[in-house]
Amino acid sequence: MENRTMERGYFGEFGGSFVPEDLKNVLNVLDENFETYKNDPEFIKEFNYYMKEYIGRENPLTYAENLTRQVGGAKIYLKREDLNHTGAHKINNAIGQILLAKRMGATRIIAETGAGQHGVATATACAIVGGMECTIYMGKLDTERQALNVFRMELLGAKVVPVDKGQGRLKDAVDEALNDLVANYKTTFYLLGSAVGPHPFPTMVKHFQSIISEESKKQILEKEGKLPRAVVACAGGGSNAIGAFAHYIDEKSVRLIGVEPAEAPSLTEGTPAVIHGFKCLTLLDENGEPQPTYSIAAGLDYPGIGPEHSYLKTTNRAEYVTVTGQEALEAFQTLSKVEGIIPALESSHAIAYAIKLAKELDQDDAIIVNLSGRGDKDVEQVYKMLQS
Numbered sequence: 001m002e003n004r005t006m007e008r009g010y011f012g013e014f015g016g017s018f019v020p021e022d023l024k025n026v027l028n029v030l031d032e033n034f035e036t037y038k039n040d041p042e043f044i045k046e047f048n049y050y051m052k053e054y055i056g057r058e059n060p061l062t063y064a065e066n067l068t069r070q071v072g073g074a075k076i077y078l079k080r081e082d083l084n085h086t087g088a089h090k091i092n093n094a095i096g097q098i099l100l101a102k103r104m105g106a107t108r109i110i111a112e113t114g115a116g117q118h119g120v121a122t123a124t125a126c127a128i129v130g131g132m133e134c135t136i137y138m139g140k141l142d143t144e145r146q147a148l149n150v151f152r153m154e155l156l157g158a159k160v161v162p163v164d165k166g167q168g169r170l171k172d173a174v175d176e177a178l179n180d181l182v183a184n185y186k187t188t189f190y191l192l193g194s195a196v197g198p199h200p201f202p203t204m205v206k207h208f209q210s211i212i213s214e215e216s217k218k219q220i221l222e223k224e225g226k227l228p229r230a231v232v233a234c235a236g237g238g239s240n241a242i243g244a245f246a247h248y249i250d251e252k253s254v255r256l257i258g259v260e261p262a263e264a265p266s267l268t269e270g271t272p273a274v275i276h277g278f279k280c281l282t283l284l285d286e287n288g289e290p291q292p293t294y295s296i297a298a299g300l301d302y303p304g305i306g307p308e309h310s311y312l313k314t315t316n317r318a319e320y321v322t323v324t325g326q327e328a329l330e331a332f333q334t335l336s337k338v339e340g341i342i343p344a345l346e347s348s349h350a351i352a353y354a355i356k357l358a359k360e361l362d363q364d365d366a367i368i369v370n371l372s373g374r375g376d377k378d379v380e381q382v383y384k385m386l387q388s
Ligand SMILES: *Cc1c(COP(=O)(O)O)cnc(C)c1O
Pocket: 088, 089, 090, 117, 193, 194, 195, 234, 235, 236, 237, 238, 239, 240, 241, 299, 300, 344, 346, 347, 372, 373, 374
């Protein structure tokens, strides 16, 4: 298995493309187009244009001086993905894939969404780039619980299709989107939201999210004159983490730390298995099915994780740790109070771990925490949790 490291779409034994033949053909065409356009100067120029003029990049690498003083230890820097238009990192990937879809001549974009964050990013990208119809599949149960996000996507011009099959959750929405893709591949592009799924999605999503570490590396060298001691990011499917790690993977002095919710510890406790068309470390129940998980952060509630993280974990290049919902909730409040920044509950997991880590490190060290999103979406939920 080890010699498959260099095989396309594999990260050691992880990754690959375990899908029916007709879908595989669609994904091969996507792969060829991605490989062509990612190096095309016009494509790169257009991506950079939207990143700067629409998303507001580059975003700052903010020194969290108050938090650093309170914790006592290494300097904590925050990479401010929360300041992107729409308030999180997901839009980087959505814009990248939409521009690719346009080059490929797609007239329809489809996507799946759980809590609605990826659906909103996709609908936003469709609105700004224009010329493509946007359909978002969402489990029926999720549409009921996230009525405002459904309305948000509709405001942005998308059609939201509630999926009534199975449990009416994210998995059922993914299945429906894949059926749609196979039936309509000539006109339709499937925009996947995290560094998961069959090849080429994990590679493509990493490519577009790598802008995070491309910027942060330049910024930390300007501010500190040296590389950080560690980069910390929360990991659900793993897209903000792989983007935050990418430009440091070859810098062996930099510790890469992915933070999982203790309630869905795919890497910390998972075993190798194929789910959703790719192989990764994942949590299975006694029947070998993906285990239902529950995290207070909807974006981290996924039983698997991107194949490259599975590889970075088994080769010990990156470390993966867990933080409980309770610890994340405390970090959510701490960052709000001492820095005036309300972080997403997902990002709060990374903050919680960074606070522990900073205490163990030297005052000369710097830690970069990827602040993957802002917490406005979570304020009501936190309010209710603190009341009860
Ligand atoms: C979706 C989301 C995540 C989790 O997704 P990854 O693919 O693991 O990055 C983390 N933070 C925020 C703010 C999100 O919206």
